[in-house]
Amino acid sequence: MTGTAQTDGASPITIAMAQYSQLPIGKPFGSFANTVRSIASERDAEGRKPQLVVFPEMHLFGTPDMDGAQHRAAERAAATDLHDDFARRLGGLARELGIWLIPGTVCEKNPSGHVFNTMPVFAPDGSLTATYRKICPWRPYEQYTPGTSFTTVDIPGVGRLGLTICYDAWFPEISRQVAWMGADIIINLVRTTTPDRRQELVLARANAIVNQAFVLSLNAPAPEGFGESILVSPEGTPIVQIHGNEPDLAIATVDLAQARRVRDRGTLGINRMWHQFGSGDATIPLPLYQGRIDPNTWSPAPR
Incomplete structure (x- = not known):
């Protein structure tokens, strides 16, 4: 499934959205690596290979057939500090393929014993460029420690990614x-198992419109999720959507620079929300x- 949204005068980026089934904890890393290699060899309708490959929330941390307590124990036991062999393998895979890689989210542990739902971003040189800890775990079901900071990532010559996770x-x-x-684009990794995926599709478009940014909402397929992944333009138009939960x-x-143009010119040339307030206006509590x-x-x- 392919889609294109370009405007003149900017460097485009080709994004692969892998609405793929969750892999169970302990599955050999080679299985995931081969999947990413296969995706990296795909092309869009105009023959371009992916530069950014993205997977859903907790893609590498599946716990099939486990109850809540077993699930949490398995995740905690497999949690990474993002400085271990697991992280090095992910970085090595990005370097091997020369891509930006977001392998879903991972269970991240820190020395204080907290476990976070964290989105890592690996650059084409293999470096761990950024991490984002989910600020709004879906309570009371998700028992991760909430993150407390926001994260953006610059792709040189292309644009800036903003990172969010599911319930965020x-x-x-x-x-x-x-x-x-x-x-310029908000990446929202999802593993929605409930019927409110319909509402999340509305939220993806609404968040794109009110922020004049691309929104990529990538969900897991059945049985881990409801699928229906989508990429939305800064004016709220679906660019590409995976219909169904397979x-x-x-x-x-x-072209991520389209977000900046929409902010300057207005949505449909009309609404310029980021220009609403002037320097002479009063502060609003x-x-x-x-x-x-x-x-x-x-x-x-500023950019």
Whole structure:
């Protein structure tokens, strides 16, 4: 399945969205590596190979046929500190293929004993470029420690990624924050097992529209998820969508600079939300956050 969204004057990026079945903990790494190699050899409709390969939430941490306690124990036992052989293998795979690799999310442990749901990003040179810890675990079912910071990743000459995970999409403050940090595309990795995937598709489009950013919402297929992965333009138009809950691969080529153009010109040439407040406007209190909208800072981070 392929799709294209380009505008003139910018370097595009080809993204492979792997709506693939979760792999159980302990499965030989070679199985995943061969899958990524196969994806990296695919091409979009115009013959371009993927530069960024993305998998769903907890793709490498499957716990089939386990109850809640067994599931949590297995994840904790397999958790990585992202400095171990597991992380080195992921980085080596990205380096071997010369791609940006987001292998789903992983269980990350730290010395204090906390376990996070973390999205790592590996660069084509094999380095671990960024990590993002899920701020909003789906409580009470997910017992990960919440993250406390936001993350963006620059792909030189292409654009900026903003990282979010699954339930984060239900909190508009999180998407707004990474958009304000200059994200051209919000990557939202998902493993939704419940019927509210229909609502998440609405949220993907809404978050794209109100932040004037691409949104990639990548879900797992059945039985781990409801599928229906989607990539949305900064004006809310689906670029490519995987219909159904079967394993599938979507490849789309997008020009991330389109997000910046939409912010400058307005959605459909009309709405310029990031230009709403001027330097002479009064500060607006936001009691919920014990903060404010400051007109002097109401614009995405400069590039």
